Amino acid sequence: MDYTLLLNNFSKHITLTKKEQEFTLSLFDYKKLHSKDTLLEQGDICKQSAFVLNGCLRGFTIDSNGFEHVLSFAPKDWWIGDMYSLISKKPGNLNIETMMDSEVALLSKKNQDILYDRVPKFERFFRIIIEKSLVAFQQRLNDNLSLTAQDRYLKFCKTYPQLINEIPQKQIAAYIGVTPEFLSKLRAKQAKAK
């Protein structure tokens, strides 16, 4: 396993000594996953955050009519977890699943708390990571309230350029909140406009 990507992720916001790096990495668990493996199921208590070393995961909910709604994708170099369940220690409604063969570095809530105590600069690191995540969700909520489906698709392309041709269309449809058929029409319209 290669944790270089994870160390680079840390170094975007904090500087760790060699010793701190070693201690920090010792708190992570490496896991290789196959496509469509489940990392978290709704109704479970989320006990860990995942950092994506390779591949791509998605976080989604299933409504009472059985429709899936994708809350976020997590390609390489992204973090994913059910924050509600993580901090409340209650069962959440998020499902987390791989979309292709993936490798993740898992940090349990317990180890994260150890990390905060032993290397307090991680308070800053996660404060910044969560700020960015908050901004992404605020913008997405606003987009859902105020943009047309066409514009939401364009935003998706801007946010996740690496995913456009990598993941099934029906997942993109579940993210922007339209049917796969409607997404097809949007894409055709956009191709024509070019």
Next chain:
Amino acid sequence: MDYTLLLNNFSKHITLTKKEQEFTLSLFDYKKLHSKDTLLEQGDICKQSAFVLNGCLRGFTIDSNGFEHVLSFAPKDWWIGDMYSLISKKPGNLNIETMMDSEVALLSKKNQDILYDRVPKFERFFRIIIEKSLVAFQQRLNDNLSLTAQDRYLKFCKTYPQLINEIPQKQIAAYIGVTPEFLSKLRAKQAKAK
């Protein structure tokens, strides 16, 4: 001005010495606002976070058709700011306005950074505040994707019980994403069901 509420807000997550309390409060600016005063206008760069000591503020965007969309309400004891603009130092699209006469304690980004350096336990404080805010936005996004308008109204009542009869119906409508007329029908239906 009375900062007791603010000190109590801190003490939910961190413990400050008397000296730290004094230093921290010295970084805040007290402001008395009238109803409908503007604290932040879209297109401006947000340079401060506001803690609500009294009254209620709302954060909203205006779409290209002129419709307002309420992203969040901030009653007493809540924080509000445009996180995107605050951290990117770029113009944001959020408007922040008072909904009634209000008092706020303002913390500029500059002073917040001083606070992080001088009283590092505020990294933890704001990490936790932002985690909670992230959970609220994630849940709201999911609600908007998967719940009916009736259920979104019920969620609003649960999230902001103190606001139901305090703020204009059209603001609640702009929050749950329906017209004021449709909200009237929802409320009538709910009253009937009781």
